[in-house]
Structures are given as structure tokens and as C-alpha cells.
Amino acid sequence: MNRPFKLLVFDWDGTLMDSEARIVASFNAAMTDVGSLPLPDAAVRDIIGLALPEALQQLVPDADSAVRQRLVERYRHHYLYASPVAAQLFPGAADTVRELRQQGYMLALAMCKGRRGLDLVLVETAGTDFFNTTRCADETFSKPHPRMLLEIMEELEVNAQDTLMIGDTEYDMRMAQNAGTAALAVSYGSGFTHDAPQRLLQWGALACVDSMDEVREWLREYATSTRNPL
Secondary structure, eight states: OOOOOOOOEEEEEETTBOOOHHHHHHHHHHHHTTTTOOHHHHHHHBBBTOOOOHHHHHTTTOOOOHHHHHHHHHHHHHIIOOOOOOBBBBBTHHHHHHHHOOOTEEEEEESOOHHHHHHHHHHHHTTTOOSSSSOOTTOOTTTSSSSHHHHHHHHHHHHHGEEEEEESSHHHHHHHHTTTTTTEEEEEEEEEEEHHHHHHHTTOOSSSESSSSHHHHHHHHHHHHHHOOO
């Protein structure tokens, strides 16, 4: 099979995992723990894709460092140990990742979740054997800085021309731009708004698909359209 890329790097929250409700609930439980009012759901959705320090800078810009540190601790507690919302992959995500691996693609994760959170949800979603490598925001620079993507490519010995970043937010698209890789956007995740496809395409996505099943179809069509004649 002709593969247009060697390495597919997935975002997690909003791309493979339907994590919006769990993140929103955990953030607002943390806000309550520190004596603050809950945040609007839309405000929390807007920061999905950022590492916790950057997210808190946007959500509570006037909070001092002690409050932010407490929010980080309480958010992690609720997300890891006390969330009533189960980890759940988007429809078709597991089958898509499994099939792409069988087709010979190398697969990786680049995400702004911490390592403990990722390890937890990979176990909960039976995804521990899907990926060649993973990078989390507490191990390197957060999106849209290209470092985590560059580290993945270096570890797996794949160049930027053979790498595709797949994600649902502009942070994913900008990271791909900064790292010199191609990007594919998905419209259904935490970055979804009525103008999401147009906005993500403006950040350099080759296309914007509406489901995980369409990722497989897009790769097949892209391989055909870019195949060099003999």
C-alpha cells in the first residue's frame, strides 16, 4: 500500500478522546475547591489543547502563583482520581488507529495532558499498545511550540516531510507549521465551532474531516492524489 506519510502524530483530547466533559467538570471542581465561582463551559473549552500553566494564565489571569498552583493540584486530583466522567474515545477512533498501525504507519501522541493523566486514560481506553511514542506537556514545551513534535520525529528517525499532525485545535495546526510538518484537522473535537473548519484551514491544515473514520479515507485519497507516476 502506498502511504503518503510514514508517521502520524495524533493529538489526544478532542481528537481521539471525547474528553471535553471530563476536563470542564475537573476545572470547575478545582475552582470550587479554591473558593472561586465555576467558569463558563465555553471558557474552559477554549483552553483545551494548552498545558495547565498556559490554560490558567488564560482562565484566571489575575490569580497569584499560590492560587494557580492550588488549582493545578486540585484539577489533577479531580481529573485523575475523582471524575464521574469516564474516559471515552470518539466513535471509530480505536478502529482507525488499529487499522493505520496494521497498514504500517508509525503512530505517536503529542498532547498537553500530563504524563500521569495520559497513562491513566490509555489504560482506561485500552490504548497502551497503539503508539510508538508519546510526548506530554510536562516533559517538554507546550503547543504551539514545535519541540514535542520535533522530539517525536527525532526519536523515531522520521523527517518533517514524512510526518502528519492530526488535531482539532489551532494549537495543533500552529505546532505543525512551526515544526515544518503537514497537518490534518478534525472538526468534531473540543475546538469545534461553526467556523472551526475555516479557522483550522487558515492555520495550514491540508483538509478538515468530520470523523475519525474519515481520517482513513482521507489518507487513502491523499496517497492517490500525490502518487508520482512511474
